[in-house]
Amino acid sequence: MEWAMSLLLNNPSVLKKAHGEIEKYVGHDRRVEESDMCNLPYLDCIIKETMRMLPPAPLFPHESSNDCMVGGYHVPKGTMLLVNVWAIHNDPNIWGDPKKFRPERFEGLEGYRDGFKLMPFGFGRRGCPGEDMAMRLVRLALGSLIQCFEWERTSESEVDMSEGTEGLNMSKAISLVAICHPRPTMLNLLSQL
Numbered sequence: 196m197e198w199a200m201s202l203l204l205n206n207p208s209v210l211k212k213a214h215g216e217i218e219k220y221v222g223h224d225r226r227v228e229e230s231d232m233c234n235l236p237y238l239d240c241i242i243k244e245t246m247r248m249l250p251p252a253p254l255f256p257h258e259s260s261n262d263c264m265v266g267g268y269h270v271p272k273g274t275m276l277l278v279n280v281w282a283i284h285n286d287p288n289i290w291g292d293p294k295k296f297r298p299e300r301f302e303g304l305e306g307y308r309d310g311f312k313l314m315p316f317g318f319g320r321r322g323c324p325g326e327d328m329a330m331r332l333v334r335l336a337l338g339s340l341i342q343c344f345e346w347e348r349t350s351e352s353e354v355d356m357s358e359g360t361e362g363l364n365m366s367k368a369i370s371l372v373a374i375c376h377p378r379p380t381m382l383n384l385l386s387q388l
Contacts, residue, residue, distance in 0.1 A: 197371045199245040199337055201354040202296045204346060204373055209298060213238055217342045223380040227338040229331060238338055240298035242330070246284075246315035248296065249358070249365050253281035255317045280314055281365070343384075344375040 203210040220234040221227045232239070255278045259270050270276070285293040289312050290300070316323035323329070340346075348354055349372050357368035 196333060196336060197367055198249045198365070199241060199333070200340065200346070200373065201356060201367065201371050202245055202248070203241070203341075204348050204371075205353045205356070206296050209241065209296065210341065210346065213241055213341050217338060221342060223378075223384065226384065227335065227342050229335055231338070232331075232334050235334075235338060236302065237298065238334060238341070240301040242333055242337065243301045243304070243313065244296060244298040247290070247313055248284065248293070250280045250284055250315040252317075252364050253279065255280055255314075257319075278317075280317075283312065283314070340375075343378060343381045345378055347374045349374055 203213070216235055216237045217227060221231050227235075257276045257278060259272055259274045259276060262272050263270050265276075283289065287293055314322075316326040316329070354371060354373075355367075355369045359366040359368040
């Protein structure tokens with residue numbers, strides 16, 4: 196969520212497009228709901244692009260089930276392998292201009308994954324069991340933040356996108372601080388909560 200909001204604040208045209216999509220399909224008379232998500236493909240593209248650029252965990256451990264050859268190297272059965280998902284997600288041969296936040300690259304993609312090019316929660320039997328729940332919560336929370344509030348940076352400069360060095364996940368080095376105001380069209384709805 197913090198990475199997505201940071202990217203949106205640094206890319207106001209994307210934030211505006213996401214707001215327009217939510218306004219078109221949900222309106223101002225009610226809050227966005229989980230049942231609306233099938234009508235909000237651009238919101239989904241934003242989340243996929245955020246997770247492509249900044250996966251929750253950059254490395255995924257696996258174990259070779261058989262002797263095999265990888266990149267010309269013999270890998271014995273039982274060897275722990277670390278899949279560098281961050282490197283795959285940021286490979287210019289796969290993504291083309293991978294440093295650019297471009298949610299449109301996921302438009303028209305059926306399902307959540309794009310083969311083995313997008314795998315922010317791992318893959319196979321060792322994939323994260325909480326992936327479905329996480330995606331539902333992020334979609335709903337991010338959709339609500341976009342629908343209900345006007346967002347702006349605290350200064351003219353872009354939000355710092357430095358990655359932290361603590362822990363196993365991809366945390367921000369400097370926490371996001373932003374200014375939000377309730378959207379005038381949402382004030383009545385928000386006051387009923």
